[in-house]
Amino acid sequence: MKDIPAYMLDVGRAARAASRVIAAASSATKTNALLAMAEALDAARGALVEANALDLEAARSDGLAQPLLDRLILDDRTIDRMIEGVREVVALPDPVGAIRGLDYRPSGLQVGRMRVPLGVIGIIYESRPNVTIDAASLCLKSGNACILRGGSEAIRSNQALAACIEQGLVAAELPVGAVHLVQTADRAAVGELLKLTEYVDVLVPRGGKGLIERVATSSIPVIKHLEGVCHVYIDDSADPDMAVAIAVNSKTEKYAVCNALETLLVSAAMAPTVLPVLAARFGQAGVELRGCEKTCAVLPDIGAANEEDWTTEYLGPILAIRTVAGLDEAIEHINTYGSQHTDVIVGSDYANNRRFLKEVDSASVMVNTSTQFADGFEFGLGAEIGISTDKLHVRGPVGLEGLTTEKFVVLGNGEIRHR
Amino acid sequence: MKDIPAYMLDVGRAARAASRVIAAASSATKTNALLAMAEALDAARGALVEANALDLEAARSDGLAQPLLDRLILDDRTIDRMIEGVREVVALPDPVGAIRGLDYRPSGLQVGRMRVPLGVIGIIYESRPNVTIDAASLCLKSGNACILRGGSEAIRSNQALAACIEQGLVAAELPVGAVHLVQTADRAAVGELLKLTEYVDVLVPRGGKGLIERVATSSIPVIKHLEGVCHVYIDDSADPDMAVAIAVNSKTEKYAVCNALETLLVSAAMAPTVLPVLAARFGQAGVELRGCEKTCAVLPDIGAANEEDWTTEYLGPILAIRTVAGLDEAIEHINTYGSQHTDVIVGSDYANNRRFLKEVDSASVMVNTSTQFADGFEFGLGAEIGISTDKLHVRGPVGLEGLTTEKFVVLGNGEIRHR
Numbered sequence: 043m044k045d046i047p048a049y050m051l052d053v054g055r056a057a058r059a060a061s062r063v064i065a066a067a068s069s070a071t072k073t074n075a076l077l078a079m080a081e082a083l084d085a086a087r088g089a090l091v092e093a094n095a096l097d098l099e100a101a102r103s104d105g106l107a108q109p110l111l112d113r114l115i116l117d118d119r120t121i122d123r124m125i126e127g128v129r130e131v132v133a134l135p136d137p138v139g140a141i142r143g144l145d146y147r148p149s150g151l152q153v154g155r156m157r158v159p160l161g162v163i164g165i166i167y168e169s170r171p172n173v174t175i176d177a178a179s180l181c182l183k184s185g186n187a188c189i190l191r192g193g194s195e196a197i198r199s200n201q202a203l204a205a206c207i208e209q210g211l212v213a214a215e216l217p218v219g220a221v222h223l224v225q226t227a228d229r230a231a232v233g234e235l236l237k238l239t240e241y242v243d244v245l246v247p248r249g250g251k252g253l254i255e256r257v258a259t260s261s262i263p264v265i266k267h268l269e270g271v272c273h274v275y276i277d278d279s280a281d282p283d284m285a286v287a288i289a290v291n292s293k294t295e296k297y298a299v300c301n302a303l304e305t306l307l308v309s310a311a312m313a314p315t316v317l318p319v320l321a322a323r324f325g326q327a328g329v330e331l332r333g334c335e336k337t338c339a340v341l342p343d344i345g346a347a348n349e350e351d352w353t354t355e356y357l358g359p360i361l362a363i364r365t366v367a368g369l370d371e372a373i374e375h376i377n378t379y380g381s382q383h384t385d386v387i388v389g390s391d392y393a394n395n396r397r398f399l400k401e402v403d404s405a406s407v408m409v410n411t412s413t414q415f416a417d418g419f420e421f422g423l424g425a426e427i428g429i430s431t432d433k434l435h436v437r438g439p440v441g442l443e444g445l446t447t448e449k450f451v452v453l454g455n456g457e458i459r460h461r
Numbered sequence: 462m463k464d465i466p467a468y469m470l471d472v473g474r475a476a477r478a479a480s481r482v483i484a485a486a487s488s489a490t491k492t493n494a495l496l497a498m499a500e501a502l503d504a505a506r507g508a509l510v511e512a513n514a515l516d517l518e519a520a521r522s523d524g525l526a527q528p529l530l531d532r533l534i535l536d537d538r539t540i541d542r543m544i545e546g547v548r549e550v551v552a553l554p555d556p557v558g559a560i561r562g563l564d565y566r567p568s569g570l571q572v573g574r575m576r577v578p579l580g581v582i583g584i585i586y587e588s589r590p591n592v593t594i595d596a597a598s599l600c601l602k603s604g605n606a607c608i609l610r611g612g613s614e615a616i617r618s619n620q621a622l623a624a625c626i627e628q629g630l631v632a633a634e635l636p637v638g639a640v641h642l643v644q645t646a647d648r649a650a651v652g653e654l655l656k657l658t659e660y661v662d663v664l665v666p667r668g669g670k671g672l673i674e675r676v677a678t679s680s681i682p683v684i685k686h687l688e689g690v691c692h693v694y695i696d697d698s699a700d701p702d703m704a705v706a707i708a709v710n711s712k713t714e715k716y717a718v719c720n721a722l723e724t725l726l727v728s729a730a731m732a733p734t735v736l737p738v739l740a741a742r743f744g745q746a747g748v749e750l751r752g753c754e755k756t757c758a759v760l761p762d763i764g765a766a767n768e769e770d771w772t773t774e775y776l777g778p779i780l781a782i783r784t785v786a787g788l789d790e791a792i793e794h795i796n797t798y799g800s801q802h803t804d805v806i807v808g809s810d811y812a813n814n815r816r817f818l819k820e821v822d823s824a825s826v827m828v829n830t831s832t833q834f835a836d837g838f839e840f841g842l843g844a845e846i847g848i849s850t851d852k853l854h855v856r857g858p859v860g861l862e863g864l865t866t867e868k869f870v871v872l873g874n875g876e877i878r879h880r
Contacts, residue, residue, distance in 0.1 A: 065822070147839060147840070156819070158819075161852065243853075258680065295878050295879070399870050401484070403481075406870075407868060410872070411877070434854040438868065438869045447853060447856055449822075449826060450825040451826055452835075455830075457829075458706055458831045
């Protein structure tokens with residue numbers, strides 16, 4: 043492709059035009075498109091696997107690491123999951139057009155708020171081709187047009203998936219511009235996408251920190267998920283068995299996820315009771331522990347944590363542990379070093395739990411449960427497009443509602459204003 | 462002041478620290494601070510007028526234009542209004558800490574959302590010193606710390622007002638860093654404020670387009686109000702008398718406001734009936750009309766509108782008029798040329814009104830009433846800090862709720878996750 047700026051400008055314009063149509067589309071039309079998309083995926087299994095084989099071959103000869111190769115694979119199982127995902131989105135309630143709080147005002151006007159699509163969403167992601175289908179279905183259901191920019195190593199797989207999406211749109215007589223997969227692997231296309239301030243309403247980066255930071259330089263608003271430095275705080279009042287079970291599950295249920303525990307905080311009163319049990323459990327699980335001075339006094343065999351450990355998202359079998367005086371120090375630690383993602387208190391003291399919920403400034407604050415529950419499905423949002431660590435617009439798991447906004451609707455009967 | 466970067470960094474740090482305290486403050490504490498602030502304003506009338514006189518004198522010798530001088534004045538009447546404004550904020554319900562939708566999930570967890578402050582809000586405004594008090598009271602009530610940067614021409618008035626705010630904070634034993642007025646008129650301070658990404662959660666510019674565009678370059682999220690190119694569309698089905706009354710009120714009730722009518726759209730079927738009446742009424746009011754070709758065919762005495770008129774916010778007694786085929790063309794015009802602020806349909810056709818509400822992509826969409834009603838008080842939000850033309854986070858008038866966000870709260874009883 044020669045003229046990438048001109049190409050991306052065309053993509054932006056087409057998406058804006060399509061966004062008007064999809065925003066006004068009925069629930070039934072959107073459902074038809076999604077169901078046709080699911081059928082097209084089922085019918086295209088052969089073509090999908092073939093396109094994917096070419097991507098895999100190229101990736102292997104480029105020397106892509108095995109974990110990245112694994113994420114790139116499209117096979118019958120991953121295709122089944124994509125189809126199931128589309129059907130789950132079909133089953134979610136359509137958020138568009140719902141009006142709330144249409145109250146009468148002293149002027150005689152009725153004023154309420156209507157939920158509406160954001161418009162055009164630009165999604166920039168790496169490796170996993172299933173994001174193409176997840177993102178397209180969530181955007182479609184929420185009445186948004188989208189511009190999808192997948193990883194260059196997955197471009198053939200993504201093109202084959204985009205063909206299925208297009209079949210779905212055509213079947214429902216929706217404009218094909220409503221979901222556009224960027225057709226070039228040239229990285230310059232991302233730079234151009236970040237400049238489409240007139241045509242793109244929000245950007246959603248899904249990938250590593252480098253990608254997210256690059257996208258955040260755009261003057262288009264970004265729904266971003268940076269890292270998850272999640273905490274469990276074991277309060278004086280905790281039940282020791284529950285505390286151990288929650289800490290172990292929060293760390294070990296899955297390591298490479300943003301809602302995994304990274305720093306465990308233990309109140310000084312509980313440290314002698316729970317730390318030895320935790321050390322044994324984490325030892326069995328193969329988790330390396332790094333403790334503050336007080337923690338190392340109880341567990342002399344573990345390594346020392348330094349300042350950097352408190353802000354590190356290990357995404358692996360390493361856990362930092364700090365012994366704190368109590369609730370105040372725990373809240374202070376989390377608000378200072380955490381990433382405002384997901385934090386847990388384990389405790390039975392009513393006032394402490396209530397203060398933790400109010401004062402910890404994170405997207406998800408939890409009492410007596412595992413950090414690993416922080417996701418859209420568990421929270422009842424259905425499929426999620428990411429977990430936002432931003433504060434504005436949407437915080438925590440982002441589902442259909444996060445891809446919409448509200449406008450005011452005002453119903454009158456000829457009222458005019460006299461100030 | 463010598464080292465402005467160091468000063469602003471200190472201001473940011475202090476605001477972040479104070480934000481934790483104010484976020485956790487009880488409603489009663491915040492009310493005490495606000496009431497003490499109102500009393501301090503009342504007691505400081507002499508000092509306020511004196512400080513203001515110095516600002517006015519300097520502004521006159523700098524040759525500030527009369528309308529700007531008028532906006533700068535602090536007198537008994539404007540002080541009364543400020544005090545009244547603070548008391549109105551006291552009377553509003555405290556949004557902080559409210560939990561909604563705490564539903565049980567299949568996992569046994571209860572998941573809901575708690576409304577919480579944004580943290581630190583940076584407000585950058587021009588001329589009017591009353592914004593100092595309005596902004597401080599709204600931020601305080603919503604549990605946010607704020608950094609206020611007023612116009613350099615109002616700095617003495619603002620410092621006198623800030624002294625009253627400080628008295629309020631001290632009386633309620635809240636940290637004085639919770640409301641910080643920038644103490645230098647040097648424009649470099651604004652540049653430094655825009656860089657405080659770690660300490661400021663959102664920026665709210667209030668002023669001209671130049672200011673707003675400058676603030677929007679920050680990588681801190683911005684709640685911005687750009688312009689209001691508002692429309693009234695008179696549908697085929699409109700009652701002609703109602704249509705005329707609404708169009709005239711929307712334009713003439715106040716000219717220099719963002720919710721004033723700037724472009725009138727008239728369906729071709731209604732044009733011969735309403736245009737002559739409107740021309741007479743607008744003629745009496747001294748409003749200059751500029752029409753499209755079809756409009757000029759009915760009103761041969763008015764000037765011709767060009768492409769630029771459709772995107773112009775006149776903020777004065779000029780009105781652009783376009784005759785459109787009907788609803789489709791009206792929606793198309795508004796979504797193409799409008800500023801997504803406030804748009805009205807006048808009509809009695811149920812389906813047309815419903816389509817207009819859904820398909821016009823603006824912060825406020827209205828049926829059969831005046832654009833001039835688009836404000837926080839009329840919408841029931843109480844005092845507003847501005848009217849957002851952004852789509853993300855908050856759209857339309859921004860009151861206390863717009864200065865807050867929601868986090869997830871999760872209540873468990875030892876649940877752990879098995880994927």
